[in-house]
Amino acid sequence: MSFENYDWSDVVPIEQDDGPDPLAQIAYDPEYSKAMGYFRALAQKNEHSERALTLTEKIIEHNPAHYTIWHYRQQILFSLNKDLYEELDFIRNQVEQNPKNYQLWHHRQVIVEKLKDCSLESSFTEEVLNDDSKNYHAWTYRQWVIRTFNLWDNELSFVEKLLEKDIRNNSAWNQRYFAIFYNPTKPSEEFLEQEVQYGITKIKLAPNNISPWNYVKGVIAKSKLKIDVLEELCKTLYQQGIISPHALGCLVDIYEDRAKCGSINEKELGIQTCILLAEQHDTIRQKYWNYRKHVLASIA
Amino acid sequence: MTSTEKTERPSELFIDLHVKYIQSLDTKKDDLEYWLTEHLRLSGVYWGLTALDLMNNVDALNKEEVVKYVVSCQHDNGGFGGHIGHDPHLLYTHYAVLILQIEDSLDAVNVEKIVEYVASRQDRQTGAFTGDEWGEIDTRFSYSAISCLSLLKRLDAIDVKKATEFIMLCKNFDGGFGSTPGAESHAAQIFCCVGALAIVNSLHLVDADLLGWWLCERQLKNGGLNGRPEKLEDVCYSWWVLSALSILGRVHWINKEKLIDFILTAQDLETGGIADRPGDMVDVFHTLFGLTGLSLLGYPGLKLVDPVYCLPKYVVQRVGLAERYHAKYGGGFT
Numbered sequence: 035m036s037f038e039n040y041d042w043s044d045v046v047p048i049e050q051d052d053g054p055d056p057l058a059q060i061a062y063d064p065e066y067s068k069a070m071g072y073f074r075a076l077a078q079k080n081e082h083s084e085r086a087l088t089l090t091e092k093i094i095e096h097n098p099a100h101y102t103i104w105h106y107r108q109q110i111l112f113s114l115n116k117d118l119y120e121e122l123d124f125i126r127n128q129v130e131q132n133p134k135n136y137q138l139w140h141h142r143q144v145i146v147e148k149l150k151d152c153s154l155e156s157s158f159t160e161e162v163l164n165d166d167s168k169n170y171h172a173w174t175y176r177q178w179v180i181r182t183f184n185l186w187d188n189e190l191s192f193v194e195k196l197l198e199k200d201i202r203n204n205s206a207w208n209q210r211y212f213a214i215f216y217n218p219t220k221p222s223e224e225f226l227e228q229e230v231q232y233g234i235t236k237i238k239l240a241p242n243n244i245s246p247w248n249y250v251k252g253v254i255a256k257s258k259l260k261i262d263v264l265e266e267l268c269k270t271l272y273q274q275g276i277i278s279p280h281a282l283g284c285l286v287d288i289y290e291d292r293a294k295c296g297s298i299n300e301k302e303l304g305i306q307t308c309i310l311l312a313e314q315h316d317t318i319r320q321k322y323w324n325y326r327k328h329v330l331a332s333i334a
Numbered sequence: 335m336t337s338t339e340k341t342e343r344p345s346e347l348f349i350d351l352h353v354k355y356i357q358s359l360d361t362k363k364d365d366l367e368y369w370l371t372e373h374l375r376l377s378g379v380y381w382g383l384t385a386l387d388l389m390n391n392v393d394a395l396n397k398e399e400v401v402k403y404v405v406s407c408q409h410d411n412g413g414f415g416g417h418i419g420h421d422p423h424l425l426y427t428h429y430a431v432l433i434l435q436i437e438d439s440l441d442a443v444n445v446e447k448i449v450e451y452v453a454s455r456q457d458r459q460t461g462a463f464t465g466d467e468w469g470e471i472d473t474r475f476s477y478s479a480i481s482c483l484s485l486l487k488r489l490d491a492i493d494v495k496k497a498t499e500f501i502m503l504c505k506n507f508d509g510g511f512g513s514t515p516g517a518e519s520h521a522a523q524i525f526c527c528v529g530a531l532a533i534v535n536s537l538h539l540v541d542a543d544l545l546g547w548w549l550c551e552r553q554l555k556n557g558g559l560n561g562r563p564e565k566l567e568d569v570c571y572s573w574w575v576l577s578a579l580s581i582l583g584r585v586h587w588i589n590k591e592k593l594i595d596f597i598l599t600a601q602d603l604e605t606g607g608i609a610d611r612p613g614d615m616v617d618v619f620h621t622l623f624g625l626t627g628l629s630l631l632g633y634p635g636l637k638l639v640d641p642v643y644c645l646p647k648y649v650v651q652r653v654g655l656a657e658r659y660h661a662k663y664g665g666g667f668t
């Protein structure tokens with residue numbers, strides 16, 4: 035039954051008070067205004083009814099970012115003992131239209147917490163990520179589901195799928211890190227070495243993309259490995275004529291490490307690489323590379 | 335204005351046009367968009383007022399009426415709603431305090447109640463903050479709470495140590511920060527986390543070189559900045575990225591001329607205002623963050639903006655909070 039079909043004759047709508055100028059009276063859409071007038075009246079007496087539920091739907095349709103409405107809707111759903119799986123359907127439809135609405139995603143979390151059932155959530159977030167593989171809300175929500183319901187096991191293969199589709203997807207790289215290092219089961223040293231190799235393979239496919247570089251460095255930092263393991267990769271790329279500021283920058287990291295251990299030769303190599311980056315290959319970040327050069331030069 | 339003029343790349347900032355644009359927002363109440371964003375009203379006032387102040391036109395909005403409006407958004411529990419009659423929320427409470435500080439009118443509200451409300455948003459176990467009593471956790475809210483209480487000189491009302499610990503749980507392998515522990519680094523979240531850490535004197539916890547690199551890597555060939563790798567450039571990231579770099583004393587790591595050019599090109603010379611990128615519709619949000627970006631880059635004719643509070647610097651100085659966080663990294667405007 036729709037909003038218009040309910041009997042509202044007993045409700046005295048409460049109008050919006052828009053306050054003083056300079057930011058006064060807004061000409062609201064009349065339908066929305068009417069619904070909001072009823073909402074204020076019902077919320078005041080905390081009415082939990084079918085018509086109130088329909089009313090929340092009406093308002094959400096118009097303005098899903100109205101944060102108060104969601105909590106009111108949850109109260110009604112719970113006190114009327116509504117079928118929460120239907121609510122999950124409702125949310126799915128809403129998310130399709132407003133994939134970046136904070137309130138919607140939080141609402142889903144509240145409903146799933148109440149249901150204590152996460153069986154639909156993986157496929158739901160997957161669907162949303164198929165449309166927009168970088169939707170921040172979807173990823174954060176997915177992490178919440180994994181943590182709350184202990185769903186760590188299949189996450190790496192999911193990430194794998196996304197990275198095969200788009201190797202430049204930074205969100206997927208972040209999720210890969212999450213799946214490995216936020217998992218209560220800690221990865222073995224061997225596993226981390228494989229991970230670095232995996233990253234190297236991917237870097238070769240997109241040497242100019244920052245994501246796998248950051249990822250591999252992140253994994254190295256968590257392992258017993260040192261950044262030197264990337265030296266061969268960086269040099270091979272360069273020899274093949276593939277100029278990647280990330281590869282050259284990684285060499286700067288490696289040379290800096292060695293310069294700190296006393297290598298004068300590598301200190302000079304590091305400085306030369308910084309000059310190359312500042313003057314030829316990454317001129318837009320010239321000041322950054324000049325800074326790195328300065329740091330290298332001041333190593334005693 | 336002819337169409338050929340419009341397509342020309344603007345080479346200067348048209349302050350008069352932008353002032354008129356913000357003033358006109360008030361009269362465009364029939365716009366569909368305007369009533370849809372009604373719940374954002376208080377933030378709109380903050381964006382508009384700060385932009386006007388930076389353009390030396392704070393009086394373009396009547397002070398008395400602005401303050402009266404803000405006061406009318408406060409609830410008995412101390413929190414502010416996004417508009418009159420809307421439920422209280424931490425974000426709007428923060429905006430209210432920012433506006434009141436610009437107008438130098440804190441005495442118009444019950445400060446003790448605000449402090450109580452903001453402090454009640456902290457989960458004492460984790461140190462994290464929620465936006466309202468039912469809402470989600472997010473480092474945006476940590477920033478709002480910390481900035482707000484700092485502007486009220488009442489950081490003692492929360493557990494700062496725990497709050498800091500939670501923010502640090504959100505630090506990522508790439509040096510950036512996300513909304514929750516494990517969430518992807520995002521320039522807007524980085525601004526929130528670095529800003530909050532600056533206020534509580536904990537910038538030493540930031541890996542400034544690593545994060546600085548991530549931030550300056552956001553600059554694209556066209557000069558604009560994006561918020562995450564492989565995303566589109568957007569004028570508002572001129573603020574999120576630059577403010578964090580500025581707090582870390584590394585604004586100069588991005589190419590200033592190219593970014594200024596990008597922001598100026600996003601101006602609408604017909605309606606005034608700045609859009610998210612050249613050619614798009616303008617809005618007050620991107621107008622402010624275009625201006626704050628230019629201010630951090632030292633663009634002439636604008637007041638200096640404070641990178642931590644996103645207030646005109648003189649306001650932060652008047653409150654007596656300026657420069658504390660520069661101790662470690664020095665200036666930041668080089």
Ligand SMILES: [Zn+2]
Nearest residue numbers: 568569570610
């Ligand atoms: Zn934007």
